[in-house]
Amino acid sequence: MKTDSDIALPDLKRDYSNNATIHIALLQEDGKAPSDLIQDNWHFIYHSLESLSFAVIENPEAVDAVFIGPDADTGTMKNLATLLNTHNIPFILYTSRFEEKAIERAAQLKVDDYLLGAFTELMLKRIHFIRKAKIRKNGGHLSAPKPQVEPMQSIKIWRLKRFSDIVLSSLAILALSPIMLLIALLIKLESKGPIFYISKRAGSGYRIFDFYKFRSMRANADKELKNLSHLNQYADNTSESIFFKIKDDPRVTKFGLFLRNSSLDELPQLFNVLKGDMSLVGNRPLPLYEAERLTKDQIAWRFLAPAGITGLWQVTKRGQKEMSLEERIHLDMEYAMKNSFVLDMKIIMATFPALFQKEKV
Numbered sequence: 001m002k003t004d005s006d007i008a009l010p011d012l013k014r015d016y017s018n019n020a021t022i023h024i025a026l027l028q029e030d031g032k033a034p035s036d037l038i039q040d041n042w043h044f045i046y047h048s049l050e051s052l053s054f055a056v057i058e059n060p061e062a063v064d065a066v067f068i069g070p071d072a073d074t075g076t077m078k079n080l081a082t083l084l085n086t087h088n089i090p091f092i093l094y095t096s097r098f099e100e101k102a103i104e105r106a107a108q109l110k111v112d113d114y115l116l117g118a119f120t121e122l123m124l125k126r127i128h129f130i131r132k133a134k135i136r137k138n139g140g141h142l143s144a145p146k147p148q149v150e151p152m153q154s155i156k157i158w159r160l161k162r163f164s165d166i167v168l169s170s171l172a173i174l175a176l177s178p179i180m181l182l183i184a185l186l187i188k189l190e191s192k193g194p195i196f197y198i199s200k201r202a203g204s205g206y207r208i209f210d211f212y213k214f215r216s217m218r219a220n221a222d223k224e225l226k227n228l229s230h231l232n233q234y235a236d237n238t239s240e241s242i243f244f245k246i247k248d249d250p251r252v253t254k255f256g257l258f259l260r261n262s263s264l265d266e267l268p269q270l271f272n273v274l275k276g277d278m279s280l281v282g283n284r285p286l287p288l289y290e291a292e293r294l295t296k297d298q299i300a301w302r303f304l305a306p307a308g309i310t311g312l313w314q315v316t317k318r319g320q321k322e323m324s325l326e327e328r329i330h331l332d333m334e335y336a337m338k339n340s341f342v343l344d345m346k347i348i349m350a351t352f353p354a355l356f357q358k359e360k361v
Contacts, residue, residue: 022064022124025052027072042119049076053083060087065127067094067115070105077109088138090130113292122304129206133288136200160341161306165280169273180267183214183259190255193219196268201285203307209277211285212268216256217249269309281344282308283332302329305336315350
C-alpha cells in the first residue's frame with residue numbers, strides 16, 4: 001500500500017543502467033527497499049524519507065532532483081526542503097497531469113517548482129536550470145560536473161539565421177561605435193558606477209549567460225527590487241507576477257530615461273549576438289528570478305525559441321501600458337512556434353518605428 005506522497009510513473013521499465021542522464025529520487029512508503037526505474041535518460045529511484053535523507057547526506061551529487069506528490073505531509077517536507085536546499089538539489093512537486101490544487105500545494109510545501117506531464121528534454125533542462133539558480137542563490141559552486149545535456153533539436157539556431165546575426169551585428173557595431181563611445185562617456189559623467197549593466201539571463205533552453213546593457217539606473221539598483229514590488233505593472237492581486245516592469249521607475253537616471261525610451265541602452269547586446277548568446281530576433285532572455293517563476297509546461301515553451309534583442313511582443317505593443325501578462329506570454333509562445341527567417345525580417349523592419357516608446361518603462 002502506497003502512502004500519499006508516493007508518485008506513480010506510467011510506462012517505465014526496470015533497469016539498473018548507470019548511463020542515465022538525470023537521476024530523480026521519489027518518495028515511497030517507509031520500510032520499503034529502494035527500487036529503480038528508467039525511461040530513456042531518466043533514472044528514477046524510489047526512496048523512503050529516511051533512506052533518501054541518508055542518500056543525500058552521503059552523496060548529494062548522486063541525486064539531481066527530488067519529486068514529491070501534492071498529498072505529501074507539509075511538516076515532514078519542510079525538513080526535507082531544508083536538507084535539499086543545503087545541497088542545492090531541486091525540490092519538485094510533480095503530477096502526471098494538471099491539478100488545480102497542486103499550484104496551491106506547491107506554495108505550501110515550499111518546493112522549487114511544479115512540473116507535470118511527460119518527461120521531456122524541456123523538463124530536464126528546467127531541472128538543470130533550477131539547480132544552477134539554487135547554487136547561485138546560495139553562493140556555492142558545483143562540487144562535481146553534471147552530465148552535459150545535448151541541445152534540443154528545436155532550439156538549434158538554423159545556419160541562415162546565425163549567419164545573418166554575425167554579419168548584421170558586426171556591421172552594426174562598426175557603424176554605431178562612435179555613438180556607443182559617446183553614451184559611455186555621458187553615463188560616467190552623470191553618475192557614479194559602471195558603464196555597463198551586466199546580469200545573468202536565461203535564454204533558449206534555459207541557457208544562462210552574461211547579458212549586457214548600458215547602465216540606465218543608479219548603481220546597485222537591483223537591491224531595491226523588493227521595496228518596489230508594489231509598483232510592478234504586471235502585478236495582480238491573485239498571485240506572484242512572473243515579469244517585473246515599473247512605469248516611471250525612480251531608480252532610472254535622467255540620461256538613463258533617454259536611453260531607455262530610445263532603446264539605446266540595448267546596443268551592447270550586439271556583442272551578445274556576435275558571441276552567440278542571443279539572436280537579433282527572438283524572445284527576450286529573462287532575469288533568473290523571472291525565469292524561475294515560469295513553472296507551467298505551456299509557458300516554458302517560450303524557451304524553445306532563440307533569445308533576441310527584439311521580438312514579436314516588442315514590435316506589437318512595446319511600451320504600451322495595456323500590455324498584459326497573458327498577452328506578452330501569448331506573443332512569446334507564438335514566436336516560439338512560428339519563428340522563421342521571413343518573420344524575423346518583418347520583425348526587424350517593424351522594430352525601428354517601435355524604438356521610441358510612449359510609456360516610461
